[in-house]
Amino acid sequence: MGVRGLARAEVPEARGMRSRKRGSLMTQLRRKKGDLIAWIILCVSSIIMFFPFFWMIVTSLKPDNEVFLLRLPSKIVLDNYVKPFVELPFGRFFINTFYIALICTIGEIFLCSLSGYAFARLRFPGRDVLFLVFLATMMIPIQVRLIPLYRIMQFLGWIDTHYALIFPFLTFYTAWGTFLARTFVTTIPRDLDDAAKIDGCSIWGIYFHVILPQMKPVLITIGIFVFVHIYSEFLWPMLVINSVELKTVSLGLSMMQSRVYAETPWNRLMAAAAVSLMPMVFIFLIGQRYYVQGVVTTGLKG
């Protein structure tokens, strides 16, 4: 289980290059031809992959009377990007989503690092059984917990409050994060703990001063993953949140979609969709390496 090893796996080209230097002129030429074909195919598929985003942006800039016409806008209407924030409280939706996702991200990092350390290093009765419980329940999907969880929220009087989002979200990715954190801690050399122990460090001290700084990469991976997933969560917020001022971004988008197709303000909806994508794309672009590790290591899917 190489969480760290993956960073190496991400720069694969070195190997292939070495062999390419060798070979006759013929093989090199054939290779060039193959590369050209591959390059053309990738250009086409990249355009296909990007096209929906392109069309989203084109639509979002159109004036109302051109929305249903298949062509570029005759004039660019930036007002479409303002309307969702004025006619609907999209600013509020973003603030709600950000602060809930942030609380849960920090919470998960704290919970997972603590228990990851405990499961990897400390000896206590029942440790392995408890870890197994986390592992075994990891794959239970939200649909399977939905109805009792809803009743619990009713019982606690949390329906239509942000508590109903924050507390369950704190458990959504816990098992996965704990698993990842534990795996990572086992790769940290024990010598470091022992040295700190000899210096008179308490167990809390070892965690805080020795292990936690070492765990930085895996905690960033967990953090990015939890943030992105909670940001995009839809089903659960839809069930427990009714008040407009408490809604999240996904719920806001759903509010803009009218049941009647022609009545949906597609240009403004596409503008809102474009804005709502940006935080995730931004996080992906700056944290690509950590994000990729999170995906490849676990198989947890969005």
Next chain:
Amino acid sequence: MKSKVSYTRLMKSEALYGYIFIAPNLILYAIFFIFPALMTFVLSFTSFDLFSPPSFVGTAQYVRLFNDPLFHKALLNTLYFALARTTLTIVIAFWLALLLNRKLFGRALFRTMHFLPYVSLLSAVALVWTWLFATDGLINTVLGKIGIKGPMWLTSKIWAMPAIIVMSTWKDLGYSILIFLAGFQTIPSELYEAAMVDGANWFQRVRNITLPLSTPAIFFAVVTTLIGTLQDFDQFYFMTKGGPAYATTTLSYYIYEVGFKWFKMGYACAASVILFLLVFLFTLIQWYARRRWVFEG
């Protein structure tokens, strides 16, 4: 003697710390994750709605489930969606990953382009595709230009599911590509060098080296994609609301519909148990296979 005592004390405090460290995590997890999951099983033997307390009905809900044509339809839809989407995703992603693994000009940009849908907000891109698939939307207009009369995608009983399959494949392609790219790095380059000395062409190398040695990665991607498809909900909600005439009502959507629109919550719990069993089955297969094909990733 003294050292023995301090050793026991150390052990005790280590155990104590252990419990303290996992306590916050475990308590939250027990209340908001494990308890609801267990309760779903218990409640699947009862009948209740939002306002009434559960009353025990034995296995009546399961009996009803197996005689419910709508449940059968949901199961079939789930199977259709899961198989079609997984096959499409794996086949396309494998070939694209092969190409993306080559050292080409602009490879980083290519990779980002293919990964972008995966990191974008599902509800937002589901709306974008609703717009693309509209009856007079872009896709049909383009089809019309080349002389094909496009179907009414999302309001057609036949075409709604393929439309959602296309959208979902597009969305998650990057995930499988990533798994394959990581898998390719574990294949020793000496094998390719030897094959090239023997004069094997690109297809032969792919067929005889890359494909067999990628089986762990492929298997991993297949199972995670399958489990993912069983849980997909957002795109169905945004694009078709399970319609038309339940043509896109999958098990996940059925649970939502029965539980939160018809308020037959005991019944929805029984359906949830079936969903759980499906996910459990795939997970078991994966765990079992992991012992034989260890995918380091």
